[in-house]
Amino acid sequence: MPGISGEASAGTSGGAPGRASGRAEEKVRWGVLATGGIAAAFTADLVDLPDAEVVAVASRRADSAEAFAERFGIPRAYGSWEELAHDPGVDVVYVATPHVAHRAAAGLCLEAGRGVLCEKPFTLNLREAAELVALARRHGRFLMEAMWMYCNPLVRRLKALVDDGAIGEVRTVQADFGLAGPFPPAHRLRDPELGGGALLDLGVYPVSFAHLLLGEPSDVTAKAVLSPEGVDLQTGALLSWDGGALAQVHCSITGGTGTTASVTGSRGRIDVPSGFFHPERFVLHRDGRDPEEFTADPADGPRTSMRHEALEVMRALRAGETESPVVPLDGTLAVMRTLDAVRERIGVRYPGEAADPESRSAPALV
Template sequence: MTEQKVRWGILATGGIAATFTADLVDLPDAEVVAVASRSQASADAFAERFGIGRAYGDWASLAADGDIDVVYVATPHSAHREAAGLCLEAGRNVLCEKAFTLNAREARELVDLARERGSFLMEAMWTYCNPLVRRIKALVDDGAIGEVRTVQADFGLAGPFPATHRLRDPQQGGGALLDLGVYPVSFAQLLLGEPSDITARAVLSEEGVDLQTGALLSWESGALASVHCSIVGGTANSASITGSHGRIDIPFGFFFPDHFVLHRDGRDPETVTADPADGPRNTMRHEAVEVMRALRAGETESPLVPLDGTLAVMRTLDTIRDRVGVRYPSEAATAAGVTPA
């Protein structure tokens, strides 16, 4: 895989799959060769839209396609365990959307399976691959603002979303936390690692999913992170990192920034902007480039999005849900010894 194009399969045909595929087709070393949906008509329409050669009306056929180097799983996160597991069992490499799975148990199962098979697996946490976020991470690691004291991050959408929407559907892992809260949690843990203690509060819907959630994460170092997510209010969607000798402010869209402001004690604020050559701020190309780099290097996981880090984030999300009382139907069935349909 050192010279030829990396051949991609796309599993699912929703909006995020379309966004990712649109970015893929612009990469000269990527080729989208197949797409799958549970509906043949949907797969055919997606294939026609993007000029994809093969369209499958079931996931198993895509997983069995030996002409695919890596599969991008873009289903709702409630189906990630099934879809990604099917591909890994068939020997495919996988890039799986976030939240990586419904819970940490499912995430561990996928990671164990990938490591057992020697297959590449990565969470599609595009924020970690963003050049400006990588610059922020390097500055923090190099001590540009001293020891990190606090991280603040929020992601909220105004809605309102009807009860029939997937964000309100417990069967699909609905709620603000797994869909939006994964971003501020992942951002805090990118900088500080897994927290030692977690407190959380939430407002729940009639269906039993979280409409908005706030959590306070703490570390043995004394660092704190305040994270918030909502599907009932449009927040600033910003982040700030405060250190012992400075601060980094990231404005709207901290998970795909086009600039940030570095404040260092005794210096004027410095605005750092994205390189236009990196493409638009909302591009998903960086994670695709990282996957292809890793595959060509023979790596089974990415150092930018390590699997142990993904597992740590899932443990934090589990703890937050436990604190606020959100449990999904498939989890209750599994706890009772019943295999979900």
């Protein structure tokens, strides 16, 4: 990685699939590609991290990049993605464009030698995701999906409890994410050209939560209510596994849900009463015992903070890893495969996909 050169750090955690050289004492130099709300939220968290340095920002409009740079004290502002991608003073780029542009933006940065943290959903479909992963692995570049839920300390604690058998064998997972709206037809969430709909923007969280605990499903069934534009207004899916586990996931842009989640096992369950992808607390119910409540540590920062995914990226870069064991690329591909399968069931295709069947693959699930 540019600027993160030298011998790999000792004592790395996890052991990722790939490695590049790294040096722990240097700050990690970030570039931010796009200047929308999610880019601003992430950058606000980055500038508070002492070992991170935001050195450049890019937009397709120079004035937008300059305003963003002034807001956050960023020294370099570019009016094109290419300039940022080819800036040798950038170690890793945070891609925060609409997801229809993720393939192009992340691919440009990887080709130019930058590491990439790419917002969710990782891409529009599995084919694009597989292309990015292959590109990163071929060139030995760091790549990670910005699935901040996986990096959240309380979510990681929940997963550790499940993995340790606290509730026995997992039988069911339930999770929901809905926004009240209403969103007018011109809004990006209803625009097919921008990959609109509830599933890719919101449903990726419940689906990823189920994958986190159970892995990739063996079968998918789904139903949806579609808008006149052809995107999903709300979608419900039932995911099933060969071992007998089931997951019910729901997403909507027509009604605000509780964003709750529940994991039931053979000897208990875990309930996340709200905000399951950035929880404040969850409750463990074990057969024959009193309920146990687990709460977020105030030292970890606000529950809406995305600092933990930034910390994981920087840890991996310093360790010389090209993939994160917390958000593994094979897991990202599996989630995209499930999202493709759901879209196949509900009949949502985006411009260009119908004309090219290979542009969105929903291969046989494992």
